[in-house]
Amino acid sequence: MATEEEIAVKEPLDLIRLSLDERIYVKLRSDRELRGKLHAYDQHLNMILGDMEEVVTSVEIDDETYEEIVRTTRRTIPYLFVRGDGVILVSPPLRTV
Amino acid sequence: MSTGGEKGSTGGGGEKGSGGGSSVKTPADFLKSIRGCPVVVKLNSGVDYRGILACLDGYMNIAMEQTEEYVNGQLKNKYGDAFIRGNNVLYISTSKRTLAEGA
Numbered sequence: 001m002a003t004e005e006e007i008a009v010k011e012p013l014d015l016i017r018l019s020l021d022e023r024i025y026v027k028l029r030s031d032r033e034l035r036g037k038l039h040a041y042d043q044h045l046n047m048i049l050g051d052m053e054e055v056v057t058s059v060e061i062d063d064e065t066y067e068e069i070v071r072t073t074r075r076t077i078p079y080l081f082v083r084g085d086g087v088i089l090v091s092p093p094l095r096t097v
Numbered sequence: 098m099s100t101g102g103e104k105g106s107t108g109g110g111g112e113k114g115s116g117g118g119s120s121v122k123t124p125a126d127f128l129k130s131i132r133g134c135p136v137v138v139k140l141n142s143g144v145d146y147r148g149i150l151a152c153l154d155g156y157m158n159i160a161m162e163q164t165e166e167y168v169n170g171q172l173k174n175k176y177g178d179a180f181i182r183g184n185n186v187l188y189i190s191t192s193k194r195t196l197a198e199g200a
Contacts, residue, residue: 010152012160012180025176029142045182088140090180091164 016041016090024049026082027089031057034082035093044084052077128153131191136161139187144168146179147192157183 019038026034026047036052056073131150138146138159148164164179165172 010160011154012152012158013154015151015160015178016180084182085184087182088142088185089146089176089182091176091178 013041013043019090019092023093025091025093026087027091028082028086029088030086032086033057034080036080042084045087045090046084047082047087049080049082050078052080125155128189131189134191135193137190137192138181139190140181140185141187142185145170146181148176148179150189151178153189154183157186157189159183159186159189 016038020041022038023035024038026036026049028034033055034049034052035055036049039048039050041047053074053076058071058073060069060071061067062069132152134150136148136150138148138161140146145167146161146164147167148161151160151162153159159179159181161179161181162177164176166174166176
């Protein structure tokens with residue numbers, strides 16, 4: 001058996017490190033999305049984001065017409081600590097909308 | 098014993114009769130063997146992500162390329178790179194998705 005040097009050639013966290021000081025898109029639980037500049041992160045995906053915008057999406061269903069009303073609430077926060085257990089996905093922001 | 102595979106593997110103590118090309122012994126071996134393959138990642142929330150697996154670790158944190166997000170079977174988003182936190186992952190499955198792009 002070869003030595004266990006090849007276990008983690010690249011970890012996903014190493015690739016997140018490439019996004020440090022770049023703007024990123026973060027998907028959180030509870031239908032929340034963040035876009036901001038990644039200042040720091042750790043193995044739990046706790047993150048420090050700067051110049052950040054949060055978008056909260058809620059869908060309401062009208063009782064009578066059964067229409068889906070999609071509402072988004074936005075707020076901007078200059079500096080924020082995000083707890084990692086709420087993070088679902090991290091990605092560079094979508095360039096082409 | 099129905100192996101059901103294309104290769105007539107004689108078996109030799111294979112606990113799992115998986116239809117993969119390579120002999121997979123443990124989940125860790127499977128994770129090592131699928132890097133670079135197109136995969137389907139399903140999250141606990143039911144959202145589907147299809148893309149090419151770049152790498153992953155023992156926590157099932159995933160890094161993927163050319164990722165597409167499917168909600169209720171509908172394509173919702175496309176990401177060039179995506180990192181998915183492992184605790185959200187329900188399963189990782191290989192898919193025989195034909196790559197449309199590429200030379």
